[in-house]
Amino acid sequence: MTIFKDYDIRGIYGTELTDEFAEKLGYAIIKFTKAKKIVVGYDSRTSNLKVFSAFATGVTNSGTNIVHIGIVTKPLLNWISIKKDFDLGVIITASHNPKEYNGFNFMLKRRTLHYNNGLNKIEKLINEKFKNSKKKGEIISRDFISEYVKFLSSKLHKKDLDKLRIVGDASNGAAGEILKKFMEINNINCELLFTDPDGNFPCHNPNPLDDNALAVLRRKVVENKADFGFIVDPDSDRARFVDDKGNIVDNSYMQSLVIKDLLKKHKNSSIVIELSARKILSETIKRNKGKEVISKVGHPYIIDLMIQNKAIYGCEMSGHNFFKEMYNLDSGELMMIHVINMYLSQKKRISSLIKPLDKYIYLGELTYKLKFDADKVLLVDKVKEYFKKNRKKLSVKKNFELDGISIVAKDFWFNLRPSNTEPILRFRLEGKNRKKVEKIKKEVEKILLK
16 A cells, blocks of 8 residues: 555545545554554644544544544654653654645654554554444543643753744644744744644645745744744654745754754764765764764664664754654754754854855755666666776775665765665765766766666
8 A cells, every 4th residue: 555654654635545544544553553542643734633533433443542632743742652651652644745645653652653663564454354342442632732842941941042033934734832832931032934723734835845935934034133943844843944144054054053062961972864964964973072873764763773872863864853852753843942052052143153064065865766666776786886896986985885875985975775665766965076076976877867
């Protein structure tokens, strides 16, 4: 079934993801997890009440009670699920996908449920015939927003907060009420945009990686002469930032600033980064005496490595930021707080802080769609052989195959990896000068586009 993805369930509501499917999923998830204590929330999508009602039917007919917490962010759902020791946490969301989509994310005890540790088995259970329990479960409504805001506020450094002026964008998602309460309780001068939950997303594209989605935020930062701006996606597990001049900040630069600040307080701690991360992240960790841990691309790998290495922080270039204090999970709200803490301790403008970080040429993530899925491995092997054959000529220092092929040379470095679910290759390339980067891009494309 195509709606079962690597890390969640996601599809177009009414065709791919139906109410009937949601009800069956309710039965299947209880059969698989044997959960007795379950908490369920959702983001702002227009189909959420119908999806929740159908899912709850399957769960309660299985004899399990639901603690229903309404519109919440994914970080809140994850945090409360672990803190209150629920067997299972469920959030109905399609994250940053367009309005016609919906889906499910699961927290099983302290670990996220993904395809390789359970969703694959639930997929097989979906079409089984289920018997209703003799005793039907109940739906109990609770509100944990105030408790979550109190937790977030405990992570905020209070010194010089009165001097701060920021702008925030909630993307008509689930974070609006949380952000309003947080700013009010801490007396932060913040103009909040698009805080009303609206699953039609009239504000802009709900995906913060779309630069156009930040247009209003950028304008407001300049108009307000703000210190910086931030945006979270509809379920608030990702964040992106704008500097004091209204320019969009590369996620890696803001992550580097936060890493530097965290390592001041937690010396010699481990930081987990993707194998395809920009070089500035690795340099920042080493320069500030942290321990770099390299992960395959994907939430489960980062979370597992954070737990194994007792890391304080992990990050993805897509804007996901993972914190030890958040049970090693991602939170756009907590990233916003760490940026505030970092900024107030630096006493410099964000535009000044990121300037020395902008030292390498980066082309972004390039994607190549292939005709056949089997070509992914074949082409990666061909690229590996080409750079092995031309090792001396191209000054290649090392290569590794943790995920696809990664090449590190004297004046360039890249990762080429196959998508897990589609006939697509993803290519991230960075180097010391544009001429060299463009040359290497052409060399790789000669192989890929043949």
